[in-house]
Amino acid sequence: MTESFTERFAAGLASYGDRPCIEFEGRWYSGAEVASYGAAVTARLDAAGLAPDASVALVVRNRYPHAAATIGALAAGRPVAMIYSFQSPEAIAADIERLDAAAVLADPQDWTDEVITATQRSGAAGVALGAEGTALAGAGTTRQRPRVDGALAILTSGTTGPPKRFVVRAEVLEHTVFSVTGGQAAPDEPPELVYWPLGGIGGVCQLVTGVYVGKRMVLMERFSVPAWVDVVKTHRLQRVGVQPAVVRMLLEADLPAADLSSLQYVMSASGPLDVPTRDAFEQRYGIPVLTAYGATEFAGSVCTWTPDLYREFGARKRASSGRALPGVQVRIIDGDTGAAVPTGERGILTAKVPLLGPDWVRTTDIASIDEDGFVTLHGRADGAINRGGFKIIPETIRGVLISHPEVRDAGVVGVPDARLGQVPFAAVETVEGATVSEADLLAAVRAALPAHHVPVSVVFVDELPRTPSLKVSVPGVSGLYRPAT
Incomplete structure (x- = not known):
């Protein structure tokens, strides 16, 4: 009889025994301790x-x-629905009541009056999670409740709006593991660095993969360049997943190359990485940046670069996100007709992942596939700005803005306009000591793109609003817009 994913995951956890499993804040917890805590x-x-x-x-x-x-919970086959802690107590409480789960697990600091009241009102049991043990905060009721039809209900990044939950079946997590490891991982490798938010697919990929293959993990509560570099140096990590924002932060930090010398490559995912930043990072540190593309609904990556592909094609296909993973099919379709578009032309990316089922899954991403099967992303269809009938992809404008040497990062969104319907607006984060002006950046866009791409205004901010996964938040940028009076 074939073992289920849950059984194989539980076996991965049991394989640690007294070996180290998770390091957090300088302390290693053994696999036995992790299993005991879960029990x-x-x-x-x-x-x-x-x-x-x-x-x-x-x-x-x-x-x-x-x-x-x-x-x-995963080892026991109990479904878990994630709630981001990066919210107000009122928002967490509202999430609890919407979910109507049988129990609520939360850190002591998150058991606010609002959360306690919501838990009691929904009749759920409450468990406070402490460093050394657990405490029951409430008994709960045993009435019938909605079931999560899967192992995890994880949250999207919330780039374009409030995070939504996507239910991942246990067997689909096999794809999650494969998308991280490519089928090649061993317990004796350097640890997996887990620092992406655990409520989303990035953190789930890292955590699930580590346990599944019996690999040590270093858990970081939040990202900072010094802490991240310390983990890389201390454990001599060979490969690490990074977000595009992290690539830019590491580049701007101008670290000694020796600090990252153990890295064979970094894997950039969760959003587009512009070619100039990728080039600059590789030239500065001598470390290849392999990009990947995936989404929450795929529970991992669907296409990626491998070291072998990088050696053969890396110099020629800098903007690509790589080829489809083995067994995964991708195609580009016309957004209106659904018909396949010719090789090299842009359209909506769709993918078929066997473990997800037989259907093609349609994304909101605009992409193209070249004659060698490499996928290149060109922006999001659902983020397109319709300026008086002219379609504008925000990423096109952003690409011009971040090409300026004094711009660290930028966000571009469509904002309402009484005459044209929508117009582009930009917020930019500059490097220290920058002197670039709004007029300079508007002139740069005007020189590089058709006139309808020029933003109505550009504002400068110390830090762009970001989601927990470090993507620029579209609602956050929209909130910075102040129409002219």
């Missing part, structure tokens, strides 16, 4: 009268108790 949470839920397959809501933080509770 303690399960015992609390059992004592509260929850059925073994009743779903729980986790107000998740990148902390050891939260990671251990997630691992324990």
